[in-house]
Amino acid sequence: MARLVANAPNNLQKTMAGREDKRLISNSAPGRPADEPSFRERAYELVLRIPAGKVMSYGSVARVLGAGYDARAIGNIMHATPKDERNIPWHRVINSQGGCSTAGLTTPPDLQQRLLEAEGIVFNDKGRCKIENYLWTPPEYEADEQQQQGSLFS
Numbered sequence: 001m002a003r004l005v006a007n008a009p010n011n012l013q014k015t016m017a018g019r020e021d022k023r024l025i026s027n028s029a030p031g032r033p034a035d036e037p038s039f040r041e042r043a044y045e046l047v048l049r050i051p052a053g054k055v056m057s058y059g060s061v062a063r064v065l066g067a068g069y070d071a072r073a074i075g076n077i078m079h080a081t082p083k084d085e086r087n088i089p090w091h092r093v094i095n096s097q098g099g100c101s102t103a104g105l106t107t108p109p110d111l112q113q114r115l116l117e118a119e120g121i122v123f124n125d126k127g128r129c130k131i132e133n134y135l136w137t138p139p140e141y142e143a144d145e146q147q148q149q150g151s152l153f154s
Contacts, residue, residue, distance in 0.1 A: 043069070043077045046138070050092040053119045054136035055129075057096040064141050071096075079105060091115040098123075098131035 042065055050056055056064075058071035058078075065074075074093065079102075081090040091112045095101045100112040108114070113123055123129050 039068070040077050040080070043074060044081070044086070044088050047078070047088055047090065047093060048086060049138065050089060050136050052089075053121060053134065055092050055094050055116070055121065055131065055134045056136055057131065058093055058101075059096055060135070060137065061093055064138060075101065092136075094129075094131070096131070098128040100127065 043061060046061060046064060047056070058074040061074045062069040062071050078090045078093050081088045091100075094112070094116075100110070100116075102112045103109045106112060110127075113127060116129070117123065121129050121134050
């Protein structure tokens with residue numbers, strides 16, 4: 001019985017296809033680059049530019065970085081931030097509702113909020129800030145966005 005359970009995926013593939021299915025199954029999003037150091041480093045380089053007292057959402061970091069990045073990937077990258085001499089300010093990336101998404105992942109659980117409060121960001125009693133008051137966007141990205149919007153109506 002144990003052998004049958006241990007081989008269940010193979011047995012299921014054989015049964016479903018009538019023969020063994022040798023295709024690789026990938027959980028990566030179409031267009032997403034392989035999770036190479038350069039993939040993470042681009043995110044870290046952007047986050048290093050966020051000034052104290054400002055934040056970006058996971059989604060806005062992904063939009064600035066472009067194709068292949070999404071909010072969940074940015075969350076995973078921030079969770080895996082290396083502890084090195086760069087002191088990457090992972091805490092300046094929050095969710096789009098202005099809240100911290102690290103409860104249970106840091107010690108103390110409210111570490112991210114404490115770090116942001118020390119930089120002057122004010123949170124309400126529900127643990128959310130008015131993200132629009134603290135949102136930072138790279139100047140070159142703002143210029144590109146404005147130029148694209150201008151061309152839509154010109």
